[in-house]
Amino acid sequence: MKKVISFVVLAAGLLLAVPQAKAQSAPEWADSPSDFPHHELAVGAGWITSDQFLSLAFKLGTSIVSLFSYSELESKYSQAYNIAYKYRFNKTISLGATFAHCADDAKCEFLWAENEQTKNLGTVKNTFNCFAAEMDIRYLTRKWVSLYATTGLGLTFASRKVTPTPNTADTNPDHNYDVRKSSFTYFNFQATPIGVKVGHPNFGGFAELGFGYKGLFNIGVYGRF
Numbered sequence: 172m173k174k175v176i177s178f179v180v181l182a183a184g185l186l187l188a189v190p191q192a193k194a195q196s197a198p199e200w201a202d203s204p205s206d207f208p209h210h211e212l213a214v215g216a217g218w219i220t221s222d223q224f225l226s227l228a229f230k231l232g233t234s235i236v237s238l239f240s241y242s243e244l245e246s247k248y249s250q251a252y253n254i255a256y257k258y259r260f261n262k263t264i265s266l267g268a269t270f271a272h273c274a275d276d277a278k279c280e281f282l283w284a285e286n287e288q289t290k291n292l293g294t295v296k297n298t299f300n301c302f303a304a305e306m307d308i309r310y311l312t313r314k315w316v317s318l319y320a321t322t323g324l325g326l327t328f329a330s331r332k333v334t335p336t337p338n339t340a341d342t343n344p345d346h347n348y349d350v351r352k353s354s355f356t357y358f359n360f361q362a363t364p365i366g367v368k369v370g371h372p373n374f375g376g377f378a379e380l381g382f383g384y385k386g387l388f389n390i391g392v393y394g395r396f
Contacts, residue, residue, distance in 0.1 A: 208395035215391025323361035
């Protein structure tokens, strides 16, 4: 709860930090402030996220702590699907919010200590949902292309589900085949020093290079109105 309250206070402070300008600064290609599209909606997909790095570290740590009686194999990672809304205050600064989702799953193997030949297979699934406040800073704006950097800070709500496959040949009552669920929350971030948007002033595509909840690489499309 403390993390949620801290995030809400942080997001509110960020949105209040940059007041709305009395006279909007129009980009070089705009004839008047009325030509300036202030609202932007973007959807994208990213690869190699901070959440996936955390998931990999957890898998390795769990195997080591259990002395390798538990391991995860054949991991599969999804893209980080994300949707963002930004309000463009002026030629340089946009503020808004982003939601990002990614997941990974794997086969897991249990090895009972008293009989190293008794193995049990199951599945494990990790899910990550991130809500974040973001700021874009443009350092080049032209009619058909813009270069920018993005910073974001938010909370990731993660869940983990381990589903053992019951072994009918195992009669030991101490062996637990129940589904195991857990959840946790942590701060997350996005740091994107290089982003490029290409297209019509009201719609187009983008590509970003950075690290965080959107991944090392993030591509997608946007629309402005």
